[in-house]
Amino acid sequence: MSDHHPTAYVPKSAFGKWFESRLPIAGLIHSSFIAFPVPRNLTYFWTFGAILVFMLASQIVTGVFLAMYYTPHADMAFQSVEHIMRDVNYGWLIRYLHANGASMFFIAVYIHIFRNFYYGSYKAPREVLYILGVIIFLLMMATAFLGYVLPWGQMSYWGATVITNLFSAVPVIGDTVVSFLWGGYSVGNPTLNRFFSLHFLLPFMIAGVVVLHIWALHVPGQNNPTGVPIKSGKDAVPFTPYATIKDLFAVSVFLIFFAWWVFYIPNYLGHADNYIPANPSVTPAHIVPEWYFLPFYAILRAIPDKLGGVIAMIAAILIWCFMPWLDTSKVRSTAYRPTYKIFFWVFVAVCIFLGWLGAKPAEGWYVVASQIATAYYFAHFLIVLPVLGFIERPLPLPSSILESVMGVQKGGAGMPAGAAASPPTQG
């Protein structure tokens, strides 16, 4: 072993010892982000966790600065955004970072989610970790929706009207819930005020669940492209420096992608209508949500009944929570599931197709196509996942990560022996 990685944190200074015996936070950081054993064969798909942490931080920082200049009032919100864009020093930069940052956040989260689907990361023993992730995604959707209302443009106003109206489909209490959301009898100033308040609150709730998500990750450790758990120290490397530097590199690449949108096509992902101030007496020709909601919007509109549509849309996400039990296959990684691999890519295509349909008007063959795609979407979870586990013959799994990536005989240096065998169970 040429390289020595200490696995347990030992404070060096007297103050360090004194402090550690009272609050062992340095030890927690050390075991979570320095000594933590990481499978050595992780691909760049595993860097999106770090990218997402970066994006959350970026959204909170830019958002806090925007809130210093933004005015949450129906008569002044639009103007205050234009004030930020025109008169505040680098206000345009902060706002474009924040607006495009939301889309970057969703691009990263969708890659993260589909990586999880492909490699079976949701399966035992990572069910809680995974369900926490679904909760983060739901909170992200709520936050993004609330945030899009704040500039108080036409699409803000009408998007808020359409989405809040969905709650009226709930039997008995629906109308009361809607008035409560609006703070009145239509979307108006009270709505904007409470949406601003909640838009400020939710990201911190996301940050809280992210802490739980990372905590839950550190109990079973990370999944990897083979789906085979770490069996010996040679299968793993310490988080720092190996994963740290790889994550930093990936974040930097992602930032180039991010910068392209912010500096060159900052309004591409927005709607032109949102540069028109909100006008309750003029309805835009097409009310379309942001791109990241489109597949769910297509599912909503595919069901002819309002309540049914709302239930289908919510179920489309909540069904994710049941995947660990709906998927009956014992094999995690799709790399060893030749039949499921085909179904996985068909599912990806169906999701993209639903997204495209969500941007189209609900008329003609688009409606039928949405219904077929929605049916397939649910069939993937309710039929393909349970049935395939019984009938598919998976390929032989490697006996270890090392065997898969290097061949047994070659084996290089990895974690010091014993480090991976006892994953940290702090907390």
Place this chain on the structure above:
Amino acid sequence: MMKRTILLAAALVGLSGPALAAGETPTPPQLSWSWQGPFGKFDRAQLQRGFKVYREVCASCHGLTYVSFRNLAQPGGPEFSEAQVRALAAEYKIQDGPNEAGDMFERPGRPADRFPAPFPNENAAAAANGGKAPPDLSLMPKARTFERGFPFFVLDVFRQYSENGSDYLAALLKGYKEPPAGFEVPPGGHYNEYYPGNIIAMPNPMSDGQVEYPKLENGQPQAPETVDQYARDVTAFLMWTAEPHLEARKELGFKVIVFLLLLTGLLYFTKKKIWARIGGEVEGHATPPMTHNP
């Protein structure tokens, strides 16, 4: 390349033209704009001409209420001189007050003032314009667009096409035509090829020679005094009012991306060196043999 794209677009428009039913609109042609692409900049002379068109043609009905007079002297815009802006502002009457006696009063404009709206409120604007208030123009090229369709909306990301609003506005200003046979234009409406639904409340605002452009040394105007040129110039001016920091944005973007490329390169080699300690990076999984489990 650009020329070919325009020709192609023109050909497509030409092809689809006859097939269009009443109420449908052709795709606006893609024009060449000075601020396109990663190094794009506004053409000062064009912005100044565009401002002249705005003042002499549009300003009687359309406001520019998010723009201050001082903006006209800012870097990255038409860059009029401070003295020109002061003189221009003074031509406008701005309501101020209340004064010590509690009365509102009018005073000459100052560079810090915003362009006053042409009508006291939206109802007055609508009443004076046949029932429809003329929209404020401050954000127009960002507030209008047309559908790109597949695959163009994907390609646009790579070629940084974000001039759709400008292309639409320029096309709209030139889009006044005789309605096709059998197309009923209701009273107070005007036929415009590019306006969604083809019936626009705004009458054709411009005609050739209407706005006089600054003369060159040889006595010729700086640019042709035609509707086509007016449309381009006023669209350019409005793009600047919609995005006054566009030049600063693109300049900073280039620096940021160069910095990030260097940083990414350094991080890449650092990563390579670190992973070399354990015999290099290995990723993924070996291709599993195509034999099944017994």
